[in-house]
Amino acid sequence: xxxxxxxxxxxxxxxxxxxxxxxxxxxxxxxxxxxxxxxxxxxxxxxxxxxxxxxxxxxxxxxxxxxxxxxxxxxxxxxxxxxxxxxxxxxxxxxxxxxxxxxxxxxxxxxxxxxxxxxxxxxxxxxxxxxxxxxxxxxxxxxxxxxxxxxxxxxxxxxxxxxxxxxxxxxxxxxxxxxxxxxxxxxxxxxxxxxxxxxxxxxxxxxxxxxxxxxxxxxxxxxxxxxxxxxxxxxxxxxxxxxxxxxxxxxxxxxxxxxxxxxxxxxxxxxxxxxxxxxxxxxxxxxxxxxxxxxxxxxxxxxxxxxxxxxxxxxxxxxxxxxxxxxxxxxxxxxxxxxxxxxxxxxxxxxxxxxxxxxxxxxxxxxxxxxxxxxxxxxxxxxxxxxxxxxxxxxxxxxxxxxxxxxxxxxxxxxxxxxxxxxxxxxxxxxxxxxxxxxxxxxxxxxxxxxxx
Amino acid sequence: xxxxxxxxxxxxxxxxxxxxxxxxxxxxxxxxxxxxxxxxxxxxxxxxxxxxxxxxxxxxxxxxxxxxxxxxxxxxxxxxxxxxxxxxxxxxxxxxxxxxxxxxxxxxxxxxxxxxxxxxxxxxxxxxxxxxxxxxxxxxxxxxxxxxxxxxxxxxxxxxxxxxxxxxxxxxxxxxxxxxxxxxxxxxxxxxxxxxxxxxxxxxxxxxxxxxxxxxxxxxxxxxxxxxxxxxxxxxxxxxxxxxxxxxxxxxxxxxxxxxxxxxxxxxxxxxxxxxxxxxxxxxxxxxxxxxxxxxxxxxxxxxxxxxxxxxxxxxxxxxxxxxxxxxxxxxxxxxxxxxxxxxxxxxxxxxxxxxxxxxxxxxxxxxxxxxxxxxxxxxxxxxxxxxxxxxxxxxxxxxxxxxxxxxxxxxxxxxxxxxxxxxxxxxxxxxxxxxxxxxxxxxxxxxxxxxx
Numbered sequence: 054x055x056x057x058x059x060x061x062x063x064x065x066x067x068x069x070x071x072x073x074x075x076x077x078x079x080x081x082x083x084x085x086x087x088x089x090x091x092x093x094x095x096x097x098x099x100x101x102x103x104x105x106x107x108x109x110x111x112x113x114x115x116x117x118x119x120x121x122x123x124x125x126x127x128x129x130x131x132x133x134x135x136x137x138x139x140x141x142x143x144x145x146x147x148x149x150x151x152x153x154x155x156x157x158x159x160x161x162x163x164x165x166x167x168x169x170x171x172x173x174x175x176x177x178x179x180x181x182x183x184x185x186x187x188x189x190x191x192x193x194x195x196x197x198x199x200x201x202x203x204x205x206x207x208x209x210x211x212x213x214x215x216x217x218x219x220x221x222x223x224x225x226x227x228x229x230x231x232x233x234x235x236x237x238x239x240x241x242x243x244x245x246x247x248x249x250x251x252x253x254x255x256x257x258x259x260x261x262x263x264x265x266x267x268x269x270x271x272x273x274x275x276x277x278x279x280x281x282x283x284x285x286x287x288x289x290x291x292x293x294x295x296x297x298x299x300x301x302x303x304x305x306x307x308x309x310x311x312x313x314x315x316x317x318x319x320x321x322x323x324x325x326x327x328x329x330x331x332x333x334x335x336x337x338x339x340x341x342x343x344x345x346x347x348x349x350x351x352x353x354x355x356x357x358x359x360x361x362x363x364x365x366x367x368x369x370x371x372x373x374x375x376x377x378x379x380x381x382x383x384x385x386x387x388x389x390x391x392x393x394x395x396x397x398x399x400x401x402x403x404x405x406x407x408x409x410x411x412x413x414x415x416x417x418x419x420x421x422x423x424x425x426x427x428x429x430x431x432x433x434x435x436x437x438x439x440x441x442x443x444x445x446x447x448x449x450x451x452x453x454x455x456x457x458x459x460x461x462x463x464x465x466x467x468x469x470x471x472x473x474x475x476x477x478x479x480x481x482x483x484x485x486x487x488x489x490x491x492x493x494x495x496x497x498x499x500x501x502x503x504x505x506x
Numbered sequence: 507x508x509x510x511x512x513x514x515x516x517x518x519x520x521x522x523x524x525x526x527x528x529x530x531x532x533x534x535x536x537x538x539x540x541x542x543x544x545x546x547x548x549x550x551x552x553x554x555x556x557x558x559x560x561x562x563x564x565x566x567x568x569x570x571x572x573x574x575x576x577x578x579x580x581x582x583x584x585x586x587x588x589x590x591x592x593x594x595x596x597x598x599x600x601x602x603x604x605x606x607x608x609x610x611x612x613x614x615x616x617x618x619x620x621x622x623x624x625x626x627x628x629x630x631x632x633x634x635x636x637x638x639x640x641x642x643x644x645x646x647x648x649x650x651x652x653x654x655x656x657x658x659x660x661x662x663x664x665x666x667x668x669x670x671x672x673x674x675x676x677x678x679x680x681x682x683x684x685x686x687x688x689x690x691x692x693x694x695x696x697x698x699x700x701x702x703x704x705x706x707x708x709x710x711x712x713x714x715x716x717x718x719x720x721x722x723x724x725x726x727x728x729x730x731x732x733x734x735x736x737x738x739x740x741x742x743x744x745x746x747x748x749x750x751x752x753x754x755x756x757x758x759x760x761x762x763x764x765x766x767x768x769x770x771x772x773x774x775x776x777x778x779x780x781x782x783x784x785x786x787x788x789x790x791x792x793x794x795x796x797x798x799x800x801x802x803x804x805x806x807x808x809x810x811x812x813x814x815x816x817x818x819x820x821x822x823x824x825x826x827x828x829x830x831x832x833x834x835x836x837x838x839x840x841x842x843x844x845x846x847x848x849x850x851x852x853x854x855x856x857x858x859x860x861x862x863x864x865x866x867x868x869x870x871x872x873x874x875x876x877x878x879x880x881x882x883x884x885x886x887x888x889x890x891x892x893x894x895x896x897x898x899x900x901x902x903x904x905x906x907x908x909x910x911x912x913x914x915x916x917x918x919x920x921x922x923x924x925x926x927x928x929x930x931x932x933x934x935x936x937x938x939x940x941x942x943x944x945x946x947x948x949x950x951x952x953x954x955x956x957x958x959x
Contacts, residue, residue: 081685083678083704085718092720092747096739098727105723130685143710186727193721194705197681198688225536228650229843232534232583234684235651251536252647257596265538267545268646270558270850273858274551274639280856286549294545305860330862380843389837390682397723403733405726407758409783 077137078130079158081195087144090187091151099187104399104418104439107166107180107200109173113208113388115494118485119173120211120478122241123203124166125471127180128464130195131160160188164459165420165439170244170474171454172481173204174434174497178419179393181439181455186400193395200393202234203241205385209362210245211482212386213378215490216366221248222376223264225357226383238383244475247382259471266327266355266377267291272305282306288318300325300355303340312340316347325353325374333358334371341372361386362492404506415506420455423499431484434501441505530590531583532611534648540597543640544604552640557852557871557892560619560633560653562626566661566841568947571938573664573931574632575694576656577622578924581917583648584613613641617912618873618892623697623927624907625934626657627887627950631872632846634892634908639853646848653846655687656694658838662815663698664935665839666831668943669819674701675829676717678810679836691836697928700835712924719780719808719830720744725758735759741771753778753808756793765793769800778806778827786811787824794825814839815945857959868959873908876952884937887954894958 093099112119136155144152162184173179180196182189213222224242227235227250239255249264250256256263275287288301297319303311303326315326326344328336333356344352356368357377365376385391396414397405404416418439424432424446434454437444443451457465469477482490489498546552565572589608597605615637626632633649635642666675677695680688680703692708702717703709709716728740741754750772756764756779768779779797781789786809797805809821810830818829838844849867850858857869871892877885877899887907890897896904910918922930935943942951 078685080707080710081680081688082706083680083718084706084709084716085704085720087706088718088748089720089724092724092743093727095747096743098743101727103727140706140710186723190721190723193723194681194688195685198683198685201682202684202687227534227536228647228848229654229845230651231655231684231687231690232531232648232651233686234655235534235647237684251538253535253537253540253593254533256537257533257593263537265536265541267538267542268643269860269862270639270643270646271542271545273850273860274546274554274556274853276853276856276858280853280858282858290545290549290551291542294548295541304862307861330865380845384842389842390833392682392833395681397726400727400729400733403729405729405733405735407722407726408760409722409757412783 076133077135077140078133078195079136080140081130081198082191083194086191086193087147087151089190090154091147093186093190094151094154099185101186101401103184103186103189103397105182105189105193105395106178106398106419107182107196107393107395108176108178109391109393111175111392112497113205113385113392116208116212117489117491117495117498119204119391120207120245121167121171121173121179121204122169122207122244123199124169124180124458125468126199126203126237127196128164128458128468130199131164131192131459132464134158134160134192134195154187158188159462160184160192160459161462162188162459163457163461165455165457167454168456168469168474168477170469170478170481172485174499174501176415176436176501177434178421178436178455181418181420183418197393197395201390203237204391204393205389206238206241206382207245208391209386209388210242210247210382211478212362212492213365213382214246215482216362216369216492217376218369220373220375222378223247223249223251224382225251225265225377226379227252229380230383235383240471242382244471244478246475246479266300267302269302269305269329272302284311285314285318288315292319297322298324300327300353302327302329304328304330308336308340309343312343313347316344316349316352321347321349321352323349323352325355327355327357327377329357333373334368337368337371337373366492415503417506422454423452425450425452425484429484430486431499433499435504436501437504438506444504529586530588530593531586531648532589533593534583534651535644536647539644539646540600540604542643543607544600546639546643547604547607552638554639554854556637556639556642556850558635558642558646558848559631559851559872560635560649560846560848561629561631562844562846564628564845565950566658566838566845569661569665570942570944570948570951572626572657572844573660573698574620574624574626574657575622575660575697576652577619577911578921579652579656579690580633580649581617581911581921583652584617584645584912585917587611587613587645587648607640611641612915613637613645613912614915615641615912616910616914618908618910620907621909621922621927621930623922623931623934625938627952627954629868629889629954630887631874631889631908634871634873636871650846650848654843656690657844657846658842659691659694659835660698661844662839662841663695663700663835664931665815665945666818666835667699668935669815669822669945670829671822673826673828675831676700676702676704677835678704678718678830679832680705682833683836688836693924695835697924697931699928699932719753720755722755722758722782725755737764738767738771741768745772750775751777753780753806755780755782757781757783761789761793762796765796766800769797769802769805774800774802774805776802776805778808780808780810780830782809782811786826787821790821790824790826819945868956870959875907876905878903878905878937882937883939884952886952888957889954890957891959897957
């Protein structure tokens with residue numbers, strides 16, 4: 054198959070967003086949230102109006118920016134945060150009155166925050182969850198699990214997309230991460246600009262283009278009766294089944310012979326060859342020359358083999374048409390979690406904050422905007438009190454970052470689709486100061502300033 | 507709550523092992539597996555009798571050993587590898603005959619391999635999957651996803667358990683990883699010797715003891731009418747709701763004052779105090795002295811705050827009774843995937859192997875055993891042909907590592923339970939040469955030797 058968006062499965066992603074998690078999300082929760090709830094119900098603090106905030110104290114590995122992902126999945130998870138009778142029956146450590154509270158539980162508060170595909174920086178108030186203590190405290194784990202996992206992948210993937218400099222990247226890391234983490238990692242990578250996924254369920258659930266080539270097993274399967282390798286038979290069968298546009302994997306035995314065999318079998322209109330091992334720079338230059346010499350000028354070169362943003366950047370000058378990325382993207386390329394936290398910042402209108410060393414927080418419910426020069430370049434992230442009027446920055450363009458996501462327990466209807474979020478992110482990346490897209494370790498691309506606290 | 511196994515939820519784990527994944531696992535698959543299947547059906551190679559092997563070329567980060575986890579989940583996933591009509595309807599890139607094949611698909615081959623809780627080393631033949639090419643090739647992704655994710659967590663967790671030197675560790679990392687990865691990470695950590703999990707779903711599904719303390723939000727919630735902190739009110743309410751055996755989080759404001767407040771409110775029989783920030787060595791020594799001075803000799807000290815095997819080892823001399831570990835264990839402590847691969851090694855009785863640079867494999871279906879001295883110390887991993895007689899090592903104890911797991915598509919009934927696997931692993935760790943338990947980077951604890959290839 055061609056490396057690129059082929060065979061788009063026509064589905065309505067929203068309908069299937071939680072095929073697997075459409076059953077209750079209520080047990081994707083830490084036990085202490087339920088025991089705190091019980092204690093709060095007993096001492097009458099359960100009804101205190103609270104704000105919890107999701108934010109990250111820093112970007113992992115001194116990266117320049119983060120990418121928000123998971124917001125839509127969070128909204129669905131909150132909607133499905135309903136306890137089943139089977140779950141309730143196991144809660145033998147809680148009083149009957151607490152269980153009765155959980156039996157009737159539905160989040161009825163408000164969530165505001167950054168949309169998917171938005172950039173973020175240290176202390177950006179990514180989600181602002183308002184409601185009674187009881188209804189907010191129980192959401193901590195499931196909200197953080199989703200935001201931390203999805204944002205970690207999207208943040209790594211966006212850097213790879215930048216490094217690939219316009220050449221398509223296909224996500225093929227399902228086998229390197231939990232079977233369902235694989236599905237949402239595909240989604241996050243696509244959001245960040247990857248062009249396709251290998252994962253069938255991600256394609257099914259989210260409408261992401263599915264793509265793929267073939268495995269070494271395919272070539273190895275083709276032995277003659279004596280058990281001797283027959284690479285040409287494998288190539289011939291693949292081309293017959295999948296068409297001339299397919300991509301043949303040429304490095305099972307000898308790459309030069311593999312390329313010769315591929316063109317001999319498929320002709321010069323072969324879609325592509327894939328190389329999955331060795332020094333990809335040197336090899337692809339040699340293979341490109343060989344293909345051109347054979348007249349296969351349009352045959353593309355696809356590479357894979359433990360690529361990450363740094364190796365992709367290092368291959369920028371080489372004749373590569375498409376990258377296949379696996380392990381590094383699904384594991385966040387050295388940062389498998391985004392280190393976001395869920396902190397209580399306001400109680401009954403009073404800002405609250407802990408003072409733990411190295412983990413201090415700023416109290417109060419917050420909103421944010423990002424200022425831009427007339428040229429469009431981002432200047433800084435401004436965080437201000439939620440109920441304060443929007444700060445005025447004459448001559449600067451202000452992008453509001455905090456959007457209503459849930460009102461009175463209901464998902465606000467104008468959430469961006471996955472492809473809208475993908476497009477939005479691409480625009481936002483362009484707005485960063487140019488050094489903000491560098492892969493090297495450094496300060497965040499823009500700074501975050503608190504106004505009015 | 508006490509940090510330790512409390513409130514064991516009484517369930518039958520086997521019944522619920524796939525509450526979420528009990529629907530089809532067939533789309534947890536890479537597209538290329540389905541297109542290879544189609545090509546194989548067309549060129550009549552689909553029925554060739556094949557062996558695929560799961561193994562790892564190396565241990566991550568130069569660790570000394572790996573821990574096998576996920577095997578039982580693999581068996582369930584294979585059992586549920588059945589295509590639904592809804593899935594089939596989206597496979598518009600396949601021919602009708604291929605779809606018909608998938609409609610009737612049930613794995614009918616054999617799987618042999620290492621049981622959960624077994625140690626492994628580079629090139630240990632962890633799973634040996636035998637059957638037609640068609641029925642084996644499609645299982646690649648789901649098998650690897652499970653084995654890579656679960657073994658990564660178990661391998662990291664086992665090192666933490668060794669570092670903790672008998673003191674209990676509680677897993678509390680759900681918020682740092684995908685919401686379902688969190689559930690199976692709890693399972694893998696428990697298998698490796700963790701004592702409890704914070705995760706409700708893991709407790710529900712797998713019968714793992716659930717535990718927890720309270721969050722900073724609990725203390726912050728307790729402000730007086732002026733919005734001023736009232737730590738004592740928080741402690742009082744927690745003790746009233748959860749009993750004197752509870753663990754109070756004392757580092758929201760000032761730790762010394764927090765400890766004083768805790769004992770003043772709860773008395774000297776308070777179960778524990780938790781510290782989640784700062785220099786845990788210095789602080790716990792001070793807090794222990796303070797608790798003893800106050801007469802709270804039995805009050806335990808629980809610590810958390812970005813612990814991993816190295817920081818745990820560094821705290822070995824400090825007065826800590828229980829560790830809470832989050833991020834590092836669920837992300838494999840620097841190795842979020844186990845880098846296992848699924849390779850075709852035999853076709854119609856002929857060994858096959860690719861020759862790709864740095865990724866060469868050894869052909870042929872394999873079995874393994876581990877030799878031990880009379881003292882019980884492991885010597886080496888012996889890999890030999892599946893059908894060959896077991897090699898003879900006079901005077902050595904041989905542990906067979908390859909067990910039948912699936913026969914003719916059916917799960918062999920004598921699989922170890924999670925607690926049996928947990929106990930087995932603890933025994934196996936004792937069998938390693940003493941330097942094999944070191945945390946430092948080095949060679950694998952024992953070497954792997956191929957006999958008869």
